[in-house]
């Protein structure tokens with residue numbers, strides 16, 4: 015029976031590959047390949063520094079999973095990795111600011127409302143070094159995860175990016191790195207661009223972008 019099942023299965027797969035889109039490779043990440051490459055490069059560079067790794071704004075966890083896989087593949091199961099998100103989309107305060115002060119429509123600054131904390135944690139229960147934190151990144155106390163050696167900040171809008179940038183940078187260890195997504199203009203998420211630009215200007219830090227949209231600040 016098994017001897018017949020195998021050729022039938024292979025024939026079905028052949029048909030599926032030739033005549034359907036079921037096996038079309040997909041790119042599931044919200045960030046560019048060069049951003050993923052930079053994350054790996056920076057994770058390896060800061061390997062021996064003291065401190066924690068943060069992803070702030072995680073959505074359903076694609077980049078989180080990528081980072082977990084890399085840490086696990088390198089035997090770095092004793093790292094402290096924090097995934098911080100509201101796990102219920104943007105805050106009303108941040109959306110209101112985009113509409114009132116940045117000319118966005120509500121539809122432009124909506125998304126991620128379907129994510130819930132319990133399901134997210136269930137999806138990551140295999141990674142014991144990862145801690146999910148349900149918090150507003152504008153008011154989260156970063157001293158509780160300090161020192162920080164690598165942070166990937168990806169919360170799209172102006173206010174949370176501005177507020178988190180200040181606090182993360184203040185808790186960044188010497189030699190650490192802060193990566194910021196959506197440093198791109200014009201774009202739906204150009205609040206992140208504005209916040210990053212202002213931060214670099216205020217602190218007289220070099221305005222550097224990797225690929226099309228990832229700001230990078232090394233301390």
Ligand SMILES: C[S@@+](CC[C@H](N)C(=O)[O-])C[C@H]1O[C@@H](n2cnc3c(N)ncnc32)[C@H](O)[C@@H]1O
Pocket residue numbers: 043044045069070071072073074075076077078098099100101102103104105108126149150151152168169170174
């Ligand atoms: C673009 S997604 C993150 C994508 C993720 N980094 C990735 O690469 O797959 C933006 C996330 O930021 C979160 N977010 C927005 N405002 C936030 C805030 N004030 N505090 C914490 N998380 C926030 C949203 O809930 C959403 O999950």
